[in-house]
Amino acid sequence: KQGYATALFGKWHLGRPTEFLPPRHGFDEYFGLPYSNDMWPRHPVAKTGTYPPLPLMEGEEVVEIMPDQRFLTQRYTDHAVRFIEQNKERPFFLYLAHSMPHVPLHVSPAAQGRSGSGLYGDVIEELDNSVGRVMSTLDRLGLERNTWVIFTSDNGPWHVYGNHAGSAGPWREGKGSVFEGGVRVPCVMRWPGRIPAGRTAASALMTIDLLPTIASRVGAPLPAAPIDGRDAWPLISGERGARSPQEAYFFYYNQGELQAMRSGRWKLHFPHFALALEDRSAGKDGTPSGGRMVPVGLELYDLESDPGEKIDVAVGHPEVIAQMQALAHKARMDLGDSKTKQFGAGIRPAGMGPAPNLAPAAR
Numbered sequence: 451k452q453g454y455a456t457a458l459f460g461k462w463h464l465g466r467p468t469e470f471l472p473p474r475h476g477f478d479e480y481f482g483l484p485y486s487n488d489m490w491p492r493h494p495v496a497k498t499g500t501y502p503p504l505p506l507m508e509g510e511e512v513v514e515i516m517p518d519q520r521f522l523t524q525r526y527t528d529h530a531v532r533f534i535e536q537n538k539e540r541p542f543f544l545y546l547a548h549s550m551p552h553v554p555l556h557v558s559p560a561a562q563g564r565s566g567s568g569l570y571g572d573v574i575e576e577l578d579n580s581v582g583r584v585m586s587t588l589d590r591l592g593l594e595r596n597t598w599v600i601f602t603s604d605n606g607p608w609h610v611y612g613n614h615a616g617s618a619g620p621w622r623e624g625k626g627s628v629f630e631g632g633v634r635v636p637c638v639m640r641w642p643g644r645i646p647a648g649r650t651a652a653s654a655l656m657t658i659d660l661l662p663t664i665a666s667r668v669g670a671p672l673p674a675a676p677i678d679g680r681d682a683w684p685l686i687s688g689e690r691g692a693r694s695p696q697e698a699y700f701f702y703y704n705q706g707e708l709q710a711m712r713s714g715r716w717k718l719h720f721p722h723f724a725l726a727l728e729d730r731s732a733g734k735d736g737t738p739s740g741g742r743m744v745p746v747g748l749e750l751y752d753l754e755s756d757p758g759e760k761i762d763v764a765v766g767h768p769e770v771i772a773q774m775q776a777l778a779h780k781a782r783m784d785l786g787d788s789k790t791k792q793f794g795a796g797i798r799p800a801g802m803g804p805a806p807n808l809a810p811a812a813r
Contacts (some may be wrong), residue, residue: 452670454710455537460547461486461520470801477545481508481529487519494554494737507691509561519556522549522574527580531587538591541668546584548577552734555614564786567629567789569735595642598667602657606630610725610741612733622759626741627757628701628710628727630717630722641684646688656681676796698777703708708786709746715754716767718774719746722789748775 457479463486465471465504472480478480483506489741490504505740506514530546540571550573551554557572561579568575588594607616609624609631618624618631625632637655639645658679665672666681680695698713723743727766750764764771781787 452668453541454668455533455540455542456544457529458482458532458545458547459526459533460545461562462547465801471507471510473510479509479529479533482506482526482547483522483549484524484733485550487522488524488553490516509586510685519549519554520558522556523525523576523580527583530580530584531737534584534587539595543664546691548582550577550582551616552616553608553614553738562636566611570616574616578633579729582691598639598641599646600637600639600660600662603635606632608738609727609730610733610738612731612739614736615730615733620758623726625726628703628719628722630726630753633701649688651685651688653685653692654696655685655694655697656696656699659695675798698774698781700778700781700785704788706780707787708778708787708788708789710755711781712775713774713777715752716774717751717753717759718768718771718778719749719751720789721748721776722746775795 456477459480460482462472462480462482464475466484468474470674471484483504487504489501490795491498491501491806493501495707500573503515504517504602505512506517512525526548529546533544534542534755544648550572554713555569557569557576563572567574585708586595588597588599591599601742604682606618606621606624608626609615609618610626613730615624618634621629621631623629623631640647640805642788656679658677659682662672662681662688663683664699666683682691682695685694694714698711700708701710701712703709704722707722708717708720709724710717712718724739724746727739727741727782729739747762748764748771749762750767751759751761753759756763783793784794784796786792
């Protein structure tokens with residue numbers, strides 16, 4: 451509505467029926483997979499017949515069935531570069547959502563073996579090349595000073611996949627848990643003249659904050675329905691004294707269960723079972739290990755002094771727990787909590803649609 455050309459190239463995963471696809475939700479162009487790239491008949495552990503043949507889509511049409519995933523990163527990047535070139539004279543919004551490095555890992559023949567760090571390293575190097583091509587295109591067209599670039603991810607490494615999973619570094623656990631290794635991801639932004647270069651911000655943000663922050667920059671109204679994100683531009687732009695726009699962030703998992711929350715330096719875990727992995731070499735070459743579920747109690751961690759969540763300090767800070775419990779109560783009133791069997795007043799029904807037609811479109 452603000453006159454921007456819009457495109458999504460890559461993963462969608464917000465509904466496969468036509469009425470839920472990107473062209474019905476604000477994107478002029480769409481090319482990619484309508485869900486995760488492991489949801490196909492070659493899944494290493496899912497039962498036969500669990501997933502249908504994987505569709506590659508353009509717009510609202512299936513253009514290929516079971517595409518060669520070795521070339522997805524290149525094809526998404528080609529679409530991104532073309533889109534920027536075609537819209538260099540007007541405002542544009544490009545969402546480039548690479549399927550990699552989600553498993554199964556695939557890399558083009560040109561990048562195979564290039565990193566010297568196995569298949570995972572090759573995949574990361576090809577993604578790096580993709581980012582480089584996009585940034586070079588902006589620079590070549592003289593758009594670098596008027597383009598806000600955001601690079602981030604959706605979750606930490608899936609450790610059960612071993613050498614196909616990457617590393618969470620010092621953070622505890624990974625994908626499948628609400629410990630920092632599962633929810634903390636890199637975020638790098640560039641907007642010359644608007645975002646100070648070479649600065650690191652320690653305050654927490656969540657991807658839910660991107661929508662209202664972007665909307666505020668382009669003068670777009672927010673959706674009529676309530677959303678949970680907040681405008682984080684003061685923090686991003688480096689305003690003196692700026693902090694996270696949220697009093698707390700809440701981590702839901704396992705069908706609507708509130709498992710943890712963060713407020714400033716404090717991370718509070720509520721009693722739940724978390725995925726843990728003692729032997730990260732068990733998963734190998736695309737086949738995952740099982741991992742195990744371990745009990746987590748009411749545990750409090752100081753992320754400033756203990757970012758790895760190793761020392762539970764709940765006993766020494768009852769006042770902090772009381773304050774965070776009060777915030778959690780408000781969250782449960784709004785968003786519910788399956789663990790405490792509380793229905794949230796702010797929950798809206800999920801959209802439901804007919805079974806998808808996976809037949810390729812006529813050419």
